[in-house]
Amino acid sequence: MDITVNILMTIATAATPLLIAAIGELVVERSGVLNLGVEGMMVMGTIGGFGAAYLTGNPWIGLFAGIALGAIFSLLFAVMTLSLATNQVATGLSLTILGLGLSGMMGTNFVGLPGERLPNLYIPVLTDIPVIGRLLFGQDPIFYMSIVLVIAVAWFLFRTRTGLTLRSIGDSHTSAHALGIQVIRYRYLAVVFGGACAGLAGAHLSLVYTPQWVENMTAGRGWIALALVVFASWRPLRVLAGAYIFGAVWIGQLHAQAFGIPVPSQFLSSLPYLATIVVLVLISRNKRLTMMNTPASLGQPFVPDR
């Protein structure tokens, strides 16, 4: 039983950063903006989280620094794409290049230093319940934040007026504008929220997943988060499911190897990606459902006419 719990905990740790970054990007895309710079914002979160935690000795401060750095960095994208109406795809990709460089510059002196780990939750009695105790009450704090985030975003998007407004902007910014909605202001907030989430996801990497800092430590996780959003057809709960499916396949292939299953490791490594494609095809066969969820003005710049 213990091994099952351990495996589930490992999957949760692997899925959490993907989930957080993806849920942030989901809000951004729901507002009609495509920010491909998740990897760059996330890597800024890793250095923000590690650096602040190391300098202050307090990982909680690191956590907030990671969020803040991600958010500030995303502002750059917001100014470019929203105020200057630049192409979102190219700007997002440039943001990633800039983020990888900038984080490397900032982190030169942090290489080779052990970090402060954000401690796992421990509630006497509750955490000690066999099996479910650790799963429910013994995870790291960011895990709980990720679950709260998913529920909050789902509630916000589909149960609140502001959420409805945000979605309507994503579906048609021109009609939203005609109704007197401040399109650009909403999008600014959405982009910064996405940046904060990516920053938090990065901080998870350098404060929980592997408490240390090294260059490019996101190793492509930002791209996977982006894929998850589309995979989930822009539904928060499906992002949750997707992140955990991806995490399970990812961890599962490592376990399969340790068991000695004689399949080339490159094939096992490519399983998560192939699985994503297969699931995606299955989902998208229901065309009407996908069309309904896709923000219609995704990626198109908006400039109010006057």
Added chain:
Amino acid sequence: MRLELVKRPQRSMLFSMLSPFIAFALTVIAGALMFAFLGVNPATALFTYFISPITEVWQIHELAIKAAPLILIAVGLSVCYRANIWNIGAEGQFVIGAIAGSIIPVLYPEMQGPFVLPMMLLMGMVGGALYAGIPAFLKARFGTNEILTSLMLVYVAQLFLDWMVRGPWRDPKGFNFPQTVQFNSSAVLPEIMPMSGRANWGFLFALIAAVLIWFMMSRMLKGFEVRVLGSSPRAGRFAGFSLNRMVFFAFMVSGALAGLAGISEVSGAIGQLQPSISPGYGFTAIIVAFLGRLNPLGIVAAGLVLGLTYLGGEAAQSVLGISDKVARVFQGMLLFFVLGCDTLIHYRIRLVGLGAPKPQVAAKLEEAR
């Protein structure tokens, strides 16, 4: 105070021409500040970055080598993006093109002669096109989002290459290191001017592709079809164009060009297959496509500029000890300025005060004096 964009009635020819120069000027200023802040002489740094790479013949050859795959891929992508089809997986098509094109030199090294190279290039193009056909098929048949599938297929292609060169295609005489045999001479893409440097025909392919695609997009019905379907699928349908067929067309054109870039790179610059054959050309080419404003001829210029920033970054690193990270940041800055300045082509920028703060500020300043 905030920025406000006012759309110009038509694109400004003046700023089309001027914007790259404004962007360059801004980059130079910002870069000078950054280098000064880091304690490096800004003039030396900027000279090393932008001028020194194009002052020597061998470096110009290197620039052509670096820019060729970027241009080739970006030109193909421009067709996709004009049609509003989002192929993000050129990197994977590049890899598969390289593998498909290497079948002859790896499996049949005894085949030699003038027909080998054209066959390889053709097979590379077919390989890339077929691999790009997968997301196209999934989109056309099931409506699956192509951004995601094409991106996922990049990872699959890279792992497949890794498996090939470590397994079935490994050079039996290579001490079990992961690489194929060296291609024999008739399978190597010739150099353009072997006397002065190692730039190969790949660069010529890039130029030819750019001109051909430019001609197609601006002078042929097919180009019109691409643009109509891209800007308004409904209007395209009324005109009798098929969106599904366009999905296949755009994906396969860009896949073929990415595949051609892959096999040209392998047979020209590397000479054998290795686990890693691309430092992210497929992704960088996306930036190149947009920097070139999705215009094939603009892409040629954009590819050269971006290639220059890579070379300049290396020069700065090795001559001045400026770290690779700083070079990356500088490159990012340049991209931001170029993208930002292109806004001027379509829009006028006005600074708008909130309420009426300006007179107040002025008054305060007066008081302060």
Added chain:
Amino acid sequence: MKKLLIALAATAATLSFAATVQAQEKLKACWVYVGPIGDFGYSYQHDQGRLAVEKQFGDKVETAYLENVAEGPDAERAFERLARQGCKIIFGTSFGFMDAEVKVAAKFPDIKFEHATGYKMGDNLGIYNARFYEGRYVIGQIAAKQSKAGVAGYIVSFPIPEVVMGINAFMLGAQSVNPDFKVKIVWVNSWFDPGKEADAAKALFDQGADIIVQHTDSTAPLQVAQERGLHGFGQASDMITFAPKSQYTAIVDDWGPYYIERIGEVLAGTWKPEDRWEGIKEGAVLMAPYTNLPDDVAAAAKETEAKIAGGWNPFTGPVAKQDGSEWLKDGEVADDKTLLGMNFYVKGVDDKLPQ
């Protein structure tokens, strides 16, 4: 007054000395790294070697490097650039640079080239590597003595001879203590991905291993061991600060002495292309201090280390291949050529080598 005079004389002496040194032309030594120097692993250790050179030779040598150079066409340009910028000796530190370096070396016969972990030599191209497998034999013995489960987890990057050699040496060391010792192997297909390495370590621990060995570069697996209260070995650098309670020892790549020696030879004009493959004996492979170990185990490890330094090769027969067929007869020592191209497991490794 006397003191002042001495001080003045000393200052004058240093000044004139500095002047003569400046008058000499500095030797430029250059490096090409495959990863970022901030990886705290392979490229980091090479850069530490470069810094050791700067420290040793002071004003006589200046250094330059290019980091994050992708294997492929970028590599050839990197070498050509350094060659044209006045570097007198250039070290390429990754196997994947081999053919690029061979080409550039042929173009610049007056410049000296050295290539790590490859096998192609030339008139001005030497090769160098370190016998890391010697260290792996030592940690194999420690693992077998310390493991309660009798199972180690082994995280590996790519199936190249260097890595396979390491697994085999580790197993031979372990079997010399416990013939039934088992190893579970996970290939992560990356030299450096802290997250994935941590996941692999967790998977291996979950499946019953209680000691972790890695042939990847990040410190993440050791951090996982520390969290779980289990143990492991550092790779490339001494990683004790990341796992003070968990690291038994680490196999440290110490390139400094080699670089200093070779650059000294260039300065003296005695450099020749060589095939150098050095190990514990020459100080190219260092074992980090033995910690968290009982005294007798640490003592035994030091003994093995001394034995290897004395010239004994861990690949000494009798050794059988994985399928049971004989590889080395009793007393037979493996030749370097076989080792450098190793693509088979020894008996007892329970894994299928990716082919």
